[in-house]
Amino acid sequence: MQHIPPLWHAPETHLARHQPDHPILYFSPRVLHQTAARFQVGFPGLVTYAVKANPHPAVLSNLVAAGIETFDVASPGEMAAVRAASPTAVMHYNNPVRSQAEVQAGIEHGVASWSVDELSELEKLTDVPRSCEIAVRFALPVSGAAYDFGSKFGAAPEQAVELLKRVAAAGWSPSLCFHPGTQCEDPNAWVEYVAEASRICEAAGVRISRLNIGGGFAANRDGIAPDLERAFDAIAQAAIRAFGSNHPVLICEPGRAMVSEAFTLAARIKGMRKNGDVVFLNDGIYGGLVDIRDMGLPGRVYVVSGDGAHRTKTATPRVVFGPTCDSLDRLPDGLPLAQDAQVGDYVLIPGLGAYSSAMSTQFNGYGLSDVATVIELIEANPGKTAFDSQRFNG
Template sequence: MVADAQDIKHARFDMARVTDLIEKNAPDAPIALMRPEALRRSAQTFLRGFPGAVSYAVKANPAPDILDTLAKTGITAFDVASVAEMRAARDACPKARLHYHNPVRSVAEISDAKALDVASWSVDRRSELDKLGNLPPTSEIAVRLTLKRAGGAYDFGSKFGASADEATTLLQEVVARGMTPALTFHPGTQCTDPSSWSDYIAACAMIATRAGLRLASLNVGGGFPSDADTDATALAQIFATIRSAVATHFPDHPPKLWCEPGRAMVADALWLLLRVKARSDDALYLNDGVYGALGEWRDMPVPGRRIVLQTDGRTRSGPTCGFTVFGPTCDSLDRVPGTWHLPAEIGEGDYVLLTGAGAYSLALVTGFNGYGTREIFNLSSLCVQAGQHRLAS
C-alpha cells in the first residue's frame, strides 16, 4: 500500500486532530482513534489489486464501525471463526457471504452456523468433516493444508492444517459426500516472502491432481504484511506472485481465488493514544498494557510508530533511550516484552501515540482490574470541545 500524497495528507489531518484533542481535553483514559479513510483505502487496495475475491478476517477487529465501513467500501464476504463473528458480519452486511474457516467446532456451533447459511466450511481432519453431517451440494468444503514452513512472524501451521497426503484423502471424501471441493492455507502472520504463496499454490495444484478432481476455489489465506512494517511494493509483489503461480499451476481450469486479510486490512485503521501514569528511572507505567490493547505485544512487536506528545500537543523529540513499559494493573506480569526506545525526556502526563494498532488491539482487551481501551473516537468526525469528546453527527 503505497504512501502516496493522499495517504500523507490524511495522516497529517488525523495528527492535527490528535494534537487538538490533547491540548483541549487532556484525556486520561486510553483512547482508540479510528481512521475510516485509511481503512477505506486499505480495503480498496485489496479489492483493486488482489487477483480474485476478497473476504475480511473478522477476528482482527470485530468493532461494528470497522465492519460497517468495510461493508460500505465493498467488502461483502467475511472469514469468521465463531457464531458471534457471523452475527457481527451480518449486522454490518445482511447478505454477507460467510466463510467458517475455524477448522474445529462443536456440534452446537455447527447447528447455529447452518442456520446462518455458511457458504464455505474449512476442515483439516476426518473427524471434523464427519461432524458437519449433511450439507447442501452447493456447500463448499475447503480442506486446510499446511506445509509447516517458515515465512511469517509466527507459524499458523502448528495448530491447524492437514498434510498433503491427508488433504488429498479429505478432498476425495468431500466429493464422495456430494459437496464442493476447495483448498485453503495460511502462510503465517506478517509474511513478507512471496514464495510462501507460490509454494502453497503449487502444492494445492499437485494435491488436486492426485485427488483426481477440479477445485471450485482456492483460498490463499491472510498473512499479508501491513504497510506499517513493510516497504511500499510488498503487497503488489505478493499479488503478482499469486497471479503468476495460479496461471502456472492451474493453466486450464483455475479455481476461483479468495484471500482473507485481517491485519493488513485494518492495521492502519486505528491509532492508540495512551498516557504515561508515572515514570521511575527507565520504567514507564502506561494507562493500558498487555491485559488490554497491548495484548499482542506479548507474542510479537506490533508494526507502527511510537510518537510521544506533550500535554500541549507538541511532539517530544531529542535523544532517545530504552524504557521498560508496564501497564496499569496490579499484576507484575503486565509488562511489555523488550524495551521501547523513546525520547529521554518523556515524563508523567505525556502521551504515547501508537500507529498501526488497528489489528487485534481492541479484540484482546480483557478488562482486568477495570482497565483496557474501550473508547473509540472517529478522527474524521471528532469534534473537540473543552472538557469533553464527542463524535460529530
C-alpha cells in the same frame, strides 16, 4: 434519532480537548477505505475480511461500504456481528474445529463456505446443505511468517487428498484452503502452498473451483509500507504455473493487513521511575498492546503532551510496564520514547488496528474499549523522534 459520533481532525486534537485518562483507539475510515481498495484492485481474486482481527461495528460497516461483501468468521459471535453490518454478507467459516451447536449456528446464519482438516470434523457437517462449499485446509512446513498457523490447523497433503475425495463424493462443492502464517513477508510461502494445492488436486482426481490462499499479508511495523503488490503478483503467477490459465478462483482473507493502519493507539504515561528509564502506561499486554508482546516493538512511536504538542527530543529506549498489578504486564524492553517525555503525556503508536481491542481484557479493571473517529491518524509533520539505540543495554 441516531447518534452520530463527532469526527476529529487528528488524535492530538482530541487529546488536547478531552485529556482522557484511559487508553483510546483513533480510527480513520478514510485509511480503511484506501486499504480495502488496494486489496480489491491488486489481489487477483475475491477479497474477504478476517473478522477476528477487529470486529468493531465501525470496521465492519465501513468495509461493507468499501465494497467488501464476504467475511471470514470463526464463531457464532462473529457471524452475528457480520449480520448486523450486512444482512446479505457472504460468510466463510474457516475455523476448522466446531461444536455441534456451532455447526447449527453456521447453518442458521447461512454460512456459504466451511473448512475442514480432519475426518472427524467433516463428519460433523452432515447437515450442511450440499449447495455449500467445503474447503479442505492443509498445512506445509513453510517459513516466512512471524509465526506458523500450521502447528494448530491443517491436514498433511496426503490426508488432504483423502478429505478432498470425500468432500467431492458427498456432493459439496470441493475446495482447498491454507494459511501461510501471520505477518508473512516472503511471497514464496504462498507460491509453495499454491504448487502443493495443485498436486493435491491431481492426486485426488478432483477439480476445485476455488482456492483460498488465506491471510498473513504483512502490515506496516517499522514505518515502511509492505509491498503487497509483490505478493499479489507472485500468487497470480503461481496459480497460472500450477493450474494453467483456467486456474481456480483465488480467495484471500486479510485481517491484520486490512485494518492495522486504520488505527492509532494512545496510552497515557501514569508514572516514571529510575530517572525516566522505567515508564508505566495506562495500557499494556492485557489491553490494546497485547500484540506487541508477540510481534515485537513497533517502529513508529510518538510522545504528545497534554496540549497536543509533540515531544521532539531524541528518543531513548525505556522499560515499559502496563497498569495492572501483574509483573508480566511488560512490553519487550526498549520502547523508544522522547527524552522530554513526562508523566501525563500520551504515547501514540500507529498501526494498532489489528488484535488490539479484539484481544483486550478488563484485567484489574483496565482495558481498551474507547474508539474515536478522526480524519488523520497523526498530525502532519509531527517531528518523529529518533531512536538512540546506544543508550539501552537491556
